Amino acid sequence: MHITVLAKVVPDYEVPTADFELTDGRAHSRYTRMIGLYDENAIETGVQLKEAYGATLTIISYGKTQDVTVLRKAIAMGGDALHLVLGDADDPFVIAANLKMAIEQLGNVDLVLAGQQSADMDRGVVHSILAGMLDYPFLPQISTIKSEDGRWMVAQAHENGIRRLEFSGKGVLSITSSPKNVPRIPAVRSILAAKKKPVEKIDGIPGTPMPVAELSVEIPKMESVCEFLPLDDMAQTCKILLSKLREERYL
Amino acid sequence: MKALIVEVIDAKRIGELVTVGRIFGDTPDVVALGTGDIPGNYNKAYCSDAAVGSNLIDGLVELIQKEGYEVVLLSATTVGAEIAGPLSVRLGAPVLTEIIGAKSDMTVTRPIYGGKAMTTFKINQTPAILTVRRKYFESAIAEGTTTPVPLAGAAGAIRLVSEEAVVTEGIPLDDAEVIVSGGRGVGSGEKFTILRDLAGILNAAVGASRGAVDEGWAEPTMQIGQTGNIVAPSVYFAVGISGASQHLAGIANAKCVVAINKDEDANIFKRARFGIVEDYAKVVPALIQALQEEQ
């Protein structure tokens, strides 16, 4: 069984709005780089499958050489190999075409896992475009995966509840967060060992971007109008709060 | 612009997409997932019992090409996520997801960086596929109903084995006028009980941040934010929630946010209308008491 996880390195997703700045429509380069949060959930899920079924786990990323050090965390968590396709496009069709190339080079991939959405582009679409390009079935928001008699049994965190779904053959799954796939914190010796792992670098292809033009990127203003309530007597504070909520007809 | 909605049979969800469709032109046609009549009047309405969106792609490709739809509208929900990408590849169509703004000249706005920035795109080719973030557009009022005709071609690789619907105690988040939401600061699953008590008196629904869901203190269906429920209540109580931009993305259209957090620098106070800088374990019982005294 060969599983690949798609992982993307992004600028720190916890930077608060007040400290957030753009240069040329993208996050300022001073923010710490890290693997996206859902991508780490996907890596964790991949590592768990490796542990359960003795699968081989290859991490695939599309991005820049500088991010290799960040991506090594995926190896420290339990990934067997790291393949990086070099490129810097944001277009989802271009990214997917490059990932497809890397997957086809590997040749024997059974299942492709990805984070539900990247922690910078907020769109949750690259994995499903990739599935379309590979002509594999695609399922989003998967929380657990089991292999039974050559079929995949998966649970999907659907907004209406949990769905149990089944399919055979290859597939692309996006992974959502659950208490069971909170990413593990790798041990120091795993981090040191991961530093020595060779990284397969692949030259990117241009691909065909979508026929859309990005006109502008803006940071919306957050107007702070918070009224802080007095704290001397909590019973009184709560009464004030309730009467203000009623006065302004919120309650 | 000839538009087509693909959505489960749900008046509010379809209504929001009708609103977006009317920005681009007339009332769109609709493909409804499920059985029964569709709320609202449509020129053409189709239905499919395909349980899984992925299995619907073939049928949709055929319909869109035959009828010449220029815009396909889906909600940014599980179903939307399932269909939008693969459909775009099959149609060779551009796809923009989680849009929160749209204009008749085919410019659309969507967030990036966890909602810390907004991008505006001009779409230069049709058909185009859009998924629309919930609660950002008014739901058009549905008058009457339309009886749909079945859409062909709902076979596929995925089999639905079973479905466990979520049983929400009390009021569903989607309809709630008041929401009491807890974050990592609540401290444990048991301590969520006090939030349920408060919600009970306020006739409110209970929500959670991803922090609380990751800890296992709240169900994933309770998550509010960019990748959880998008809500627009009149009052939103954020209890022990730091106010990460991805959480705020879920409450952008809440009218009044009340933040209870012991850290005065917490980002949530930048979004809140009223703030109480104190341990919630002191505030929430006092609030319950004050509400009981009023009754």
Ligand SMILES: Cc1cc2nc3c(=O)[nH]c(=O)nc-3n(C[C@H](O)[C@H](O)[C@H](O)COP(=O)(O)OP(=O)(O)OC[C@H]3O[C@@H](n4cnc5c(N)ncnc54)[C@H](O)[C@@H]3O)c2cc1C
């Ligand atoms: C792609 C992506 C999507 C995401 N989607 C979502 C989403 O949909 N929803 C979401 O919520 N998050 C989402 N996140 C995660 C988000 O970035 C934050 O990590 C998360 O919201 C933090 O949850 P929290 O505020 O509960 O926890 P924390 O950030 O840990 O905050 C806890 C807060 O509780 C306060 N506190 C502690 N003890 C007390 C006390 N006794 N009384 C009062 N206050 C107290 C602290 O001061 C602190 O402010 C997403 C992240 C990514 C990258």
